[in-house]
Amino acid sequence: MHASVLRYIDQVARLGSIRRAASVLNVASSAVNRQILKLEAEIGTPLFERAGNGVRPTPAGDFVIRHARETLARWQTVTSEVTALSGDLHGEVRILAIPASIVQIIPRAVSILCKAHPNISFGIVEASPKEVAEEMRARRPDLAIVFIDRRHGGYEVLSQLPLRLGAVMKPDHPLAGRRELTLTECAAYPVVMLSDPWLLNATAETEFTHSGAQFRSTVLTNSLQMTKEIMHAGIGIGFFTPVGFMRELQSGELVHIPLQEPGLRQSEVGLLIHRERQNWPTVRTVAAHLMTEFATVATEIREIAAAAERRKAAAIR
Incomplete structure (x- = not known):
């Protein structure tokens, strides 16, 4: 045909x-x-x-x-x-990503790739958890940076980034000095919530059934940037992994306090590659750069956590 x-x-x-x-x-x-x-x-x-x-x-x-x-x-x-035989890579690479990776991981890789391979173009889609499930089921993206889920058939995991969901807030917030927090403790203060709070829902519902607490959402939005502005203004607490807030955490503008709940203690963001496209030179090249960024972010997260521990230890003394 x-x-x-x-x-x-x-x-x-x-x-x-x-x-x-x-x-x-x-x-x-x-x-x-x-x-x-x-x-x-x-x-x-x-x-x-x-x-x-x-x-x-x-x-x-x-x-x-x-x-x-x-x-x-x-x-x-x-x-x-x-095309790759001549060393000249062409074509579009489609990347599906959760919002935090679009803020932190993807731009640095794309910046390097655009200089090294100007004929590669990128189709980058920011997706909610519901949209991630639909896109991955249809196997549309070549690469995906999403929370690892065994249901993502047709994809191989290239890199994994272990993360801890936590409460993000200004350093002068009453809870900012804590080492860990529960959702019930956070519920005593105004919060800013993403429109689709994914894995918070079930955990919060279970805990609040016993504690009687309830979130008081000052702002409900689907914008990561809006949540940052709200937290910078000291209006509410947000619930995120550190990835989307690296610059703010490194500078001390915001702090990230891990949540205690077992169901929230460990999440893994993965770099996934389409099994049938993993040998395409363009996809393979972009994947290699994203893997480098995964390793860089993992190091930065460890450094941020260590710096936060040093600040807390100094405050106690």
Whole structure:
């Protein structure tokens, strides 16, 4: 089958709409529809069910879509390998990431890569936990920086960053001198919450059932930058790993106090690579730089924790 038909089928299946697929592909809707109808006539069976404003694959369509994606992936591998023979890397690398890594890990790697390989482009998507699950299930990203989950099939873990969820606040906050905190203790003060607090929900619900506490959310937002501004202003406590706050923690503008709850004591952010794309030169090169940043961040987190312990010890003396 011709490459353009494969791309049409792939995009229509992803977007569930011939019109939206045509817009992404920058071609006329009639051209996309005509090619699909022609292929359906050749095969002798419909590939998509047309309903209202959208389409969905038939069982036969599922087979063809899988073939299209596998063929496109293999072709991308071939073209990347051929291009890499000259040392000139081309192509887009799609990265899915939790907000904290977009703040801290990715920019430094991309900055180096853009200078060394100016023909590599990046499609970087910041995702909530719900969006992460959807994107990983569809296997869209080449690389992902997300909380490690055994359900992320089709991906290999390249690097792991052990992290501790904690309460982030100004250094003059009444709780800032503590070594650890419980959610109940934090609930006595105003908090700023992300719209999707992921693993806090179940743990907080269990603990608050026994303690009778309840969070008083001064601000609810889906913006990491907004939470930083709120905490800088001393308006509320936030709950995060240290990764998104490295600069503020290093400078002492904010402090990170680990949470005691067993379910929150250890989280792991991983760098994941698509198994079928891990040999693409562009993806492999970007992954190598991100692995270096993972190691750098791990060192910085240890240094921040050690500095915080020294400050607390000095305050006691």
